[in-house]
Amino acid sequence: MGAIIWKTLYEKRFSIVAWSIGAAAMVWLTMIFYPSFSQGDQLADLVKALPPQLQSLVGEASSYKTIGGYLDTVVFNLRIPMVVITMAIIFGISLSAGDEEKGTLATLLAQPVSRSRALFEKLTALLASIFIVHVGVLLGIVLSLLSIGDWYSFDKQLAITFGSFLIASVFGILAYALGMILGKKGMASAIVATVAFGAFLIDSMAPSVSMLEGVQKFSPYYYYSSAELAVNGVDWSYVAIQILMIVLCVSVAWSIFRHRDVEV
Amino acid sequence: MKKPVIYIHNLTKNFGKHIAVDRLNLEVFEGEVFGFLGPNGAGKSTTIRMLIGQISAHDGTATIFGHDVVKSRVAIHKRIGYLSGDMALDLNLTGKQYLHYMARLHGGVSEHVIKDLAHRLDCDLNKRIGALSRGNRQKIALISAVMHDPDMLILDEPTSGFDPLIQAEFNKIILDCKKRGKTVFISSHILSEVQHLCDRVGFIREGKLIQVGDMAELTKTTLKQVRVIFDDQADVSHIRAVRGVHDITVDGQHCMFKFGGHMHDLIDKLAELSVVDVAITDADLEELFMRYYQGSKK
Numbered sequence: 001m002g003a004i005i006w007k008t009l010y011e012k013r014f015s016i017v018a019w020s021i022g023a024a025a026m027v028w029l030t031m032i033f034y035p036s037f038s039q040g041d042q043l044a045d046l047v048k049a050l051p052p053q054l055q056s057l058v059g060e061a062s063s064y065k066t067i068g069g070y071l072d073t074v075v076f077n078l079r080i081p082m083v084v085i086t087m088a089i090i091f092g093i094s095l096s097a098g099d100e101e102k103g104t105l106a107t108l109l110a111q112p113v114s115r116s117r118a119l120f121e122k123l124t125a126l127l128a129s130i131f132i133v134h135v136g137v138l139l140g141i142v143l144s145l146l147s148i149g150d151w152y153s154f155d156k157q158l159a160i161t162f163g164s165f166l167i168a169s170v171f172g173i174l175a176y177a178l179g180m181i182l183g184k185k186g187m188a189s190a191i192v193a194t195v196a197f198g199a200f201l202i203d204s205m206a207p208s209v210s211m212l213e214g215v216q217k218f219s220p221y222y223y224y225s226s227a228e229l230a231v232n233g234v235d236w237s238y239v240a241i242q243i244l245m246i247v248l249c250v251s252v253a254w255s256i257f258r259h260r261d262v263e264v
Numbered sequence: 265m266k267k268p269v270i271y272i273h274n275l276t277k278n279f280g281k282h283i284a285v286d287r288l289n290l291e292v293f294e295g296e297v298f299g300f301l302g303p304n305g306a307g308k309s310t311t312i313r314m315l316i317g318q319i320s321a322h323d324g325t326a327t328i329f330g331h332d333v334v335k336s337r338v339a340i341h342k343r344i345g346y347l348s349g350d351m352a353l354d355l356n357l358t359g360k361q362y363l364h365y366m367a368r369l370h371g372g373v374s375e376h377v378i379k380d381l382a383h384r385l386d387c388d389l390n391k392r393i394g395a396l397s398r399g400n401r402q403k404i405a406l407i408s409a410v411m412h413d414p415d416m417l418i419l420d421e422p423t424s425g426f427d428p429l430i431q432a433e434f435n436k437i438i439l440d441c442k443k444r445g446k447t448v449f450i451s452s453h454i455l456s457e458v459q460h461l462c463d464r465v466g467f468i469r470e471g472k473l474i475q476v477g478d479m480a481e482l483t484k485t486t487l488k489q490v491r492v493i494f495d496d497q498a499d500v501s502h503i504r505a506v507r508g509v510h511d512i513t514v515d516g517q518h519c520m521f522k523f524g525g526h527m528h529d530l531i532d533k534l535a536e537l538s539v540v541d542v543a544i545t546d547a548d549l550e551e552l553f554m555r556y557y558q559g560s561k562k
Contacts, residue, residue: 103352261319
């Protein structure tokens with residue numbers, strides 16, 4: 001056991017390192033502007049002048065004044081999730097429908113490997129890749145705080161990194177599950193991109209559009225952004241809901257993939 | 265009585281309205297090399313993909329070593345080696361890394377065996393697979409299929425990309441498997457490639473198995489190629505009258521035709537004519553194969 005996990009991680013090693021460095025650099029480049037944001041009032045005035053719909057996208061001006069608030073609203077509200085979710089979706093599609101379209105999935109399944117084993121070992125490799133990228137993210141937070149000469153609760157740093165890992169995993173596994181169910185890279189990518197963008201749009205627009213309030217809780221993003229993890233720490237009920245979403249995706253993919261035809 | 269190691273009963277597979285494999289029945293016995301022949305699109309690969317559990321049948325059953333090919337995929341795959349002509353390998357790994365990975369999936373293979381096979385096939389295992397030619401990739405796929413010493417080889421158009429030297433080495437490997445009592449199921453659309461390897465062959469056309477027979481029997485029943493030289497301008501009307509004569513061509517005193525009737529009828533007729541020379545040869549099995557091909561085109 002584990003051969004598929006190690007082989008997948010080995011094959012993706014350069015890509016994983018590149019995404020980790022990219023994500024860490026993104027955190028660092030955003031965090032080094034924190035001192036200027038926290039000390040001046042011009043930005044707060046600018047935010048207050050925005051229409052309420054746009055304010056919900058950029059966050060409250062007062063939150064820019066603390067490291068926790070800045071992490072939640074500037075670093076981890078849009079930028080880092082955008083990077084890590086994109087990475088997770090690309091990896092998820094590549095390991096499922098991508099491998100099927102290349103024909104390597106058919107080759108793997110011609111070996112003494114059950115479909116369940118193939119599905120779960122690849123899934124583990126996907127989660128491990130997302131995890132490694134988040135080690136880069138955490139390192140980015142620590143290094144950026146050190147470089148601006150400030151510090152913040154490490155527990156909260158872990159909490160926001162964990163939250164980012166979880167939301168990336170939700171979308172990565174959704175992409176992976178769709179790839180395993182459909183076997184078609186284009187179709188799976190189109191669906192997951194639509195869902196990811198739609199979920200983000202619903203979550204960001206819901207505070208100012210009353211008709212979206214009811215559906216906001218269907219967006220996985222809601223359980224990430226509304227938790228304000230860098231300020232409040234981990235909300236385990238939200239974590240449970242996201243894990244439930246992951247379990248649901250994996251269960252559906254598992255039940256379908258075990259019986260469907262695999263393309264060459 | 266020999267045991268069938270592959271047993272296929274009424275196996276059917278549709279792709280939409282197209283019937284790719286139509287109620288196929290076949291038995292392949294332990295220790296034999298079975299050639300599964302037919303033109304492209306006849307249903308060979310679809311049948312093999314059902315046998316290795318990549319796709320499922322709409323109807324019918326198939327077992328290998330007595331196990332259902334769908335329910336006991338892993339148990340079957342432990343005992344088979346599979347190779348296809350367009351096998352996709354992991355291009356970012358070197359040959360060595362790939363074979364070690366495959367060996368782990370099979371529960372371990374001796375390094376010595378891998379090195380020996382690589383040497384026999386003149387295969388460089390240190391290069392990245394993506395940087396290798398198609399033929400060299402195919403060699404790695406072949407090593408992967410045989411290195412764990414499987415009880416049965418399932419080979420789907422395996423020789424594409426091989427040069428003649430490697431083809432000869434491939435033949436040796438297959439014959440060595442046969443000598444050691446292994447079963448080989450090999451598909452091809454080029455009969456001459458597998459003719460000298462097979463004990464029995466089956467012809468598939470438009471998803472239907474149209475004939476199965478011993479290689480020796482098939483050779484016997486194949487049309488003979490007959491060349492007659494007359495002492496004067498050939499009068500073929502007498503020849504044409506013999507039952508079993510086909511495709512007569514005449515060139516001066518020379519007359520050539522194919523013959524599938526009773527030999528004494530032909531000899532009797534020739535005895536009546538002014539014949540200078542007669543040559544009767546077995547037609548190549550390719551001839552038979554082409555007849556089936558032509559049938560499919562009609």
